Amino acid sequence: MVVEAAAASNGNGAGEEVFSKKLVGYDGFQRHNPRSDRFPMHKFHHVEFWCGDATTTSCRQARPPEAPMFGYGLGLTLVAKSDQSTGNHHYASYVMQSGDLVMAFTAPYSTQTDKSGSSPPAAYDQDAAYAFLKKHGMAVRAFGILVDDAAEAYRIATAHGGVGVAPPTTRTDAASGTSLTWSEVQLYGDCVLRFVSGDYEGAFIPGYQPVEDAPQVSYGLQRLDHAVGNVPELIPQVEYMARSLGWHEFAEFTAEDVGTVDSGLNSMVMANNNEMILLPVNEPTHGTKRKSQIQTFLEQNEGPGLQHMALKTDDIVATMRQLRARSAFGGFDFMPRPSPDYYRKLPARIGSLLTAQQYKDVEELGLLVDKDDQGVLLQIFTKPLGDRPTVFFEIIQRLCALEPQAPKSQRGAVPSEVGGCGGFGKGNFSELFKSIEVYETDLGIN
Numbered sequence: 001m002v003v004e005a006a007a008a009s010n011g012n013g014a015g016e017e018v019f020s021k022k023l024v025g026y027d028g029f030q031r032h033n034p035r036s037d038r039f040p041m042h043k044f045h046h047v048e049f050w051c052g053d054a055t056t057t058s059c060r061q062a063r064p065p066e067a068p069m070f071g072y073g074l075g076l077t078l079v080a081k082s083d084q085s086t087g088n089h090h091y092a093s094y095v096m097q098s099g100d101l102v103m104a105f106t107a108p109y110s111t112q113t114d115k116s117g118s119s120p121p122a123a124y125d126q127d128a129a130y131a132f133l134k135k136h137g138m139a140v141r142a143f144g145i146l147v148d149d150a151a152e153a154y155r156i157a158t159a160h161g162g163v164g165v166a167p168p169t170t171r172t173d174a175a176s177g178t179s180l181t182w183s184e185v186q187l188y189g190d191c192v193l194r195f196v197s198g199d200y201e202g203a204f205i206p207g208y209q210p211v212e213d214a215p216q217v218s219y220g221l222q223r224l225d226h227a228v229g230n231v232p233e234l235i236p237q238v239e240y241m242a243r244s245l246g247w248h249e250f251a252e253f254t255a256e257d258v259g260t261v262d263s264g265l266n267s268m269v270m271a272n273n274n275e276m277i278l279l280p281v282n283e284p285t286h287g288t289k290r291k292s293q294i295q296t297f298l299e300q301n302e303g304p305g306l307q308h309m310a311l312k313t314d315d316i317v318a319t320m321r322q323l324r325a326r327s328a329f330g331g332f333d334f335m336p337r338p339s340p341d342y343y344r345k346l347p348a349r350i351g352s353l354l355t356a357q358q359y360k361d362v363e364e365l366g367l368l369v370d371k372d373d374q375g376v377l378l379q380i381f382t383k384p385l386g387d388r389p390t391v392f393f394e395i396i397q398r399l400c401a402l403e404p405q406a407p408k409s410q411r412g413a414v415p416s417e418v419g420g421c422g423g424f425g426k427g428n429f430s431e432l433f434k435s436i437e438v439y440e441t442d443l444g445i446n
Contacts, residue, residue, distance in 0.1 A: 021238055023266055025254045033275065038160060038246035039153050041272040044224040045144035045196045046095075046102035046204065047309065050132050054083075054092040054107035057138060070096050070103060073331040074311070074393075075219025075322060078211050080203035082121050084109070089118035090126065095204045099222040101311060104204060106141070108133075121171065121207025122182075132190055137388050140306035142194045143187065143227060145277055150195040154183035157195075162244030165192050173206040180205050185244065188229050188237055188281070189304030193245075219322035225312040225396055226269070226278035226420070230297045231304040234283035238268045241279070247272055251424055255285040265294045275419030282307065296445055300388045308381070308392045316378045316397035317361045323395065324365065332393065333383040337366030350376065353399070370423055375400040377422030389443060398422045 051057040058069055058078070070076050076096035083092040090113075093106040108129040132141065147153045151168035158164045166184035173179065180198035182205070187193040203210050231237045241247050250271035255264030269280040284292035297307055313319040327333050343363040347354075350369055353376050354362070362369055362378060370377045376399040382392045400421035 021235055021242070021249065021268070023234070023252060023254055023268070025252065025256060029249075029252045031250065032248070033271075033273070034248050035273045036246040036248055037273045038156050038244075040148040041153075041245070041277055042146040042274070043100070043276045044227075045146045045194075046104055046142075047140055047224060047227070048104040048106060048142040048144070048194075049138060050129055050136075050141040051105055051107050051138040052133050054094050054105045057107070058094040058096060058105045069330065070105070071215075071217050073323070073326060074098070075217050075221060075319075076101070076103065077217045078214040080208040080210055082208045086209045087118060088120045089113050089115045090120040091124050091129070093208070095208060097203075098218050098220075101221050101223050102144075102204065119207075121205055123166065123169065135302045136190065136305060137301075137390070138386050139301065139391055140191055140227075140309075142184065142192045143279075143306075144182070144194040144196045147195045147197050150181040150183045150197040153195040153197075154185065157185050157244045160244045160246075161240065162186070166194075170198070171200075171206040173200055173202060176200070176202070178202075178206075187241075187279075188231050189301075191229065191305050220313045220315050220319040221311045221395075222314060223312050225310040225398070226280060226424075227309045228267075228280045228282060228307045229304065230282045230284075230294045230301070230307045232283065232298060234266050234268060234281055237281050237283075237304075238270055241270050241281075245272070247279075250275060250278060250420060251280075253424070255288075264288060265292060269420070269424060271419065278420055280424065291445070297390055301390045306391055308394050310379070310394040310396050313395060313397050316367065316380075316395060317358075317365065319395060319397075320365045320367070320380065332385070334366065335381045335383060338368065353401070372421070372423035374421035374423075377424070389445070 049057065056069070058071070071078060076098045078094060079097045080095040081093065082088045083094075089109060091106055091108050093104055095102065095104045097103075106124075108124070108126045111126050111130075132139070154164065154168050163186035164184075165186055166182075168181055168183040170179055170181040178198065178200040180196065180200040182194055182196045184192040184194045200206055202208075229237075238249070247270045250269040252268045254266050264285040265282045266285060267280055267282045269278055271278050282294050284294035284298065286292065286295075298304065323331060324334070325331075343359075346362075346369055347359060350371055353371060354369065361367075366380060368379050370379075377396060378399070379394055379396045381394050384390055384392045398421050
């Protein structure tokens with residue numbers, strides 16, 4: 001990455017940074033955190049899918065009758081809802097949660113529905129929702145991130161080139177008197193970054209009705225670790241994020257680093273100051289034997305969008321035993337496991353960082369394993385979630401070996417949180433690419 005900084009007053013006495021980015025590849029990249037966020041940003045707050053039918057999407061038809069689809073497939077509990085039963089005749093929305101992982105599934109009601117007297121918790125354009133669904137199918141509409149002040153975040157981001165989508169809106173909970181403010185700027189394509197702030201501590205946002213009698217489900221998923229977007233051109237996208245948000249580059253990969261002889265991609269990982277909000281961005285490479293998998297996504301998604309989300313667990317073996325047990329009964333299917341040769345060579349690459357039992361477990365469950373100077377990454381990928389080969393999930397565990405910010409004498413063996421320790425699976429990309437190539441061949445995609 002090449003960074004050119006020029007100081008200029010912006011009226012608040014702060015310097016204006018001009019970012020110029022250039023791909024240098026995994027070996028040429030040097031990680032550096034300039035702590036350049038334009039305003040405080042803390043962690044992911046939620047993810048919102050727009051879908052054609054929120055009930056069906058959040059409830060697999062093959063499920064036990066009391067278990068939600070994503071709840072059954074991923075181990076999430078239904079915690080809040082907004083639909084006709086709560087007086088919202090504009091859309092149906094169901095909120096699922098496990099730990100700090102929050103997913104909302106929202107679908108429009110008919111445009112012919114009588115909405116008189118209906119008061120939805122959040123603004124919602126039905127025509128825009130139907131246009132989104134026609135274009136993308138089920139897809140992620142918004143990433144919510146927790147900030148100190150959503151109104152100020154919107155002002156600053158748009159003042160530095162961020163494209164405003166929804167100006168700040170505040171809702172107050174009548175029972176508690178607490179409130180929540182949110183605003184939105186464009187992230188890529190029709191996917192938005194949603195700033196969230198306030199003292200409201202209820203489920204999701206004021207106006208949603210808590211669901212207190214839902215079965216409590218958990219397979220150990222803790223939070224959203226990172227979310228990967230696909231775009232036609234990488235550099236303009238990451239420069240947009242750097243300028244409007246102040247985010248820095250955390251890692252990068254080129255086709256030479258992670259592709260196969262048949263297809264490839266270029267990727268940069270963008271991060272906030274505490275590196276708990278990680279948003280990698282991919283672009284397709286061209287001129288290879290096969291069409292890049294990123295290009296396939298862009299065609300099937302009809303433009304840029306969210307490709308996959310990494311869901312973090314503290315015990316991937318226990319979590320994956322639960323997930324795989326449900327694959328044939330309405331849960332999620334996973335990409336083909338690596339070759340036996342991959343597991344034969346794994347101990348030489350990872351060494352004593354895993355125990356003999358862990359090596360057995362990862363081979364049994366078909367997990368991929370990688371490492372960097374801060375720890376070990378264990379990961380596996382689902383197949384696409386719907387008919388289109390677009391959005392999918394990654395399940396990961398990070399075994400952090402060091403806590404870089406602490407003095408050596410105070411570093412623990414496994415700190416509670418180190419953003420991105422273990423890397424992003426550079427050593428696993430070729431295996432992942434091969435499995436996706438096989439999957440796309442089965443779909444008739446070349």
